Amino acid sequence: MTQWNTLTRPKAKVRPNRMTTEEYQDLETSQRTKAAAAIRAASKIAMACHVNPDGDALGSMLGLGLAIEAGFPDKQVTMLAQDGVPFIYRFLPGSDRIVTRSGPLDLDLAIVVDSGDIARVGKSIEPIISSAQSVLDIDHHIGEGSFGSVRLLDNRAAATAEIIFDLLVELDLPITQAIATCLFTGVITDTGSFRFMNVTPRTLRVAASLIEFGASPALIAEQVFDNRPFEATRLMGLALSTLSSTPDGRVTWATVSREAFDQAGASDEDTEGFVNPVRAVRGTEVAILFREVAKGRVRISLRSTEHVDVSHVAGKFGGGGHRMASGCSYEGSLDEAVAALVAAVNEALPRP
Ligand SMILES: [Mn+2]
Known part of the structure; x- marks a missing residue:
């Protein structure tokens, strides 16, 4: 809806x-x-x-x-x-x-x-x-x-x-x-x-x-759009297998760990567009992709479907971008980044 x-x-x-x-x-x-x-x-x-x-x-x-x-x-x-x-x-x-x-x-x-x-x-x-x-x-x-x-x-x-x-x-x-x-x-x-x-x-x-x-x-x-390396599509499969959401389904995310990069033989550049299938999940208002670019360093992409200005959320973590598409980095583990960002997005969501 x-x-x-x-x-x-x-x-x-x-x-x-x-x-x-x-x-x-x-x-x-x-x-x-x-x-x-x-x-x-x-x-x-x-x-x-x-x-x-x-x-x-x-x-x-x-x-x-x-x-x-x-x-x-x-x-x-x-x-x-x-x-x-x-x-x-x-x-x-x-x-x-x-x-x-x-x-x-x-x-x-x-x-x-x-x-x-x-x-x-x-x-x-x-x-x-x-x-x-x-x-x-x-x-x-x-x-x-x-x-x-x-x-x-x-x-x-x-x-x-x-x-x-x-x-x-x-x-x-x-x-x-x-x-x-x-x-x-x-x-x-x-x-x-x-x-x-x-x-x-x-x-x-x-x-x-x-x-x-x-x-x-x-x-x-x-x-x-149709020029994806084999390794990138394998990595997308691994990323999508981590798909998670808040209980109300309004925030949906996927993660790409160091191990996933290694297993697929892929690099961060191969994650272009990964956030799109996350954003396409029914009921999603904010989609987030977390990429562990190095141990202790996570890059984050946020996409919104209008209710939340995700450039403000990214701004809280030293990033920026636009109302509907933004990005930031997080120093810490993948789990810590997920906890921090999901909480920040949840807070920014208007309560029905
Ligand atoms: Mn632009």
Whole structure:
């Protein structure tokens, strides 16, 4: 019944922070003009996205980065992702250009995409970003962590890639097949293949335009969703065998222990998407995936179906993210992480 309730709830409750259309258009237009001006004025630019990057983080960074390089050949662009590019996203044009570290860069402008909070770029990247003369924050989440001297924020966009699309139009930059592929990947991953509550007519219009510019939904979906290593699927089986829930069924979780990683011969990168079948369990309002990345260190992914802002829960543990998808780390055993997170989520759940 959760899905039905979500679909029938009044819109005002679904997005409590949403501005009116007029306010939004005025603000967003001026934000976009300022963002475009900042990019035009800069010659040394670095871009960054969040740790444990997803399709939207990488697709948005690459889409904008490749477009700036193509349209402004005299600008220098460095693209940074502290955790590197997961295998399934290495088909993205330009992904081999992304670096995991850099020395000081003497930057005019740092552009951070999809990151919620500047700390989410990672400890080794944050000082590089903060050293820039100006910082441009481009995101589809407006939260307490928003930062930067220039901000292009739009909580109605399903993906940061949707915002980047409009920015490229504003900058009058050509959208090549490579750029369209990057941006479409951002949209398809952040919308769960156009199935999540965040999908709007604009999302589909942007996606349609990206197909016209050469993006292939079938080829992108095959690379991202049907490209799983054998070991990863074995690991998913082990993870799903740990499936648990609170007695009322509102919080559901699965764990991946060190032993499971070893038994399957898989690594943390192989856990991409494991949270989705957990989230799909009937009655689940918050789904959690726990991965024991090292003994005493657990990485946690949270997914919500609207009732709980899981970025707040992750924030309590030093993490962050978005209302419906967030992440954090926990120092301690797997059992301790489960106890702490399930209790925190339970506390955040509204009582019926
Ligand atoms: Mn995103």
